Amino acid sequence: MTVRLLTNIGRLWTGNEVLSNAAILVHNDRIAWVGRAPDLPQSVPGVVDDIVDVDHVENLSGALVTPGLIDAHTHPVYAGNRYAELAIRTGGSTSASITAAGGGVGSTVTVTRGTDPWTLCNGVRERLRGWLLNGTTTVEAKTGYHLTRDGELADVRLLRELEKEPMMPRVHVTFLAAHVVPPEYFGRQREYVEAVGAWCADAAAAGADSVDVYCDEGHFTTEESRWVLASGRNVGLLPRIHAGLFSRRGAVQLAAELGCASADGLHHMSEEDIAIMSRYGVPAVVCPATALQRGHLPPVRQMIKHGVQIALGSDHNPGYCGITSMSLVIAMAVSAFGMSVNDALRAATLGGATVLGAPDRGVLQPGRLADIVQWDADHEGAFAWSFGLKPRRVWRGGTPVQ
Ligand SMILES: N=CN[C@@H](CCC(=O)O)C(=O)O
16 A cells, blocks of 8 residues: 655645645545645544654645646657658648549558567657647557458557556547548448448457447448447447548537437637537547647637537647647647637546546546646746646656656
């Protein structure tokens, strides 16, 4: 049994409230007590009889402390890069012309399929470690660059295995075989969709938590998306959907119909879509880096005004964005989406926990996981100022990282 006392916290942003001169008592991997330091009890039943006997006491030097950050949308299981493609894209080439020239997601599929599992594993491990070292203790991670049954299942298992290693964040594994249609199914899209529907049970057995589909132009129709998501939901996977990245295609309506855990992207959406998300309680995952790159911003303030739950994602993927720092994503959300620091920080903690169906994290209170970050600042406003605020220390389940 490990009991740890974090003291001299200058500013504690718990997710529920902000406390000055605070302390946190951690028992094994959970939070046992949180409050102002002067209120720290002498004994906590079942944890410590006398607070002076606590074995690990850490002085946090007056710093800002928050819950571990949560990245609600990433694509980290790939090999290679597409830097040259991005240079062309920023010069004005369209996605359609890039895909027609052999680029896009399909080119990463080719490279990933041709990469040995050991090399692929090392690349994914390195990326996941990057998230943790930057203060992100939970990462939603999608498959989607093998697009064969065995390759996609291997990706699910890889993520599940890596999560068990030291120095890794917690991983929420999302099965995204419905990313694009792979070349061997060109002209047989319906067959691929049915195959993916059938693979969902294997993905769930391999350890996937969610199923996702890219519902958009050049990807999958709403009918096809419904098939995949309903198949996944039937075997216990949480459905989530890429919605409105290029166009409005009824993905938001489908998300409401199926009770999706999240609709992600939302660069193109109408007032009616916002009303639907609000009415049916569909949470939004918005990703400022890729929204900025595409030049279409989701109407986040409108969504907040209408009570839509917001989570933030880096949308790390090989085509557009290599970010593994959610503190950078928070700063981008503040400047690009007009979110307040508080709303952005909440979206990157409790918002993420909500969309991932993980009520054990995202807020610092007794009984929750002791996923905690001490930042190199004394106020949360520093997130908006720093564009990549660094942690001084990270605890995952009460254990210090590094
Ligand atoms: N967000 C989802 N997928 C990415 C594409 C990934 C890639 O290009 O490899 C996107 O279209 O934003």
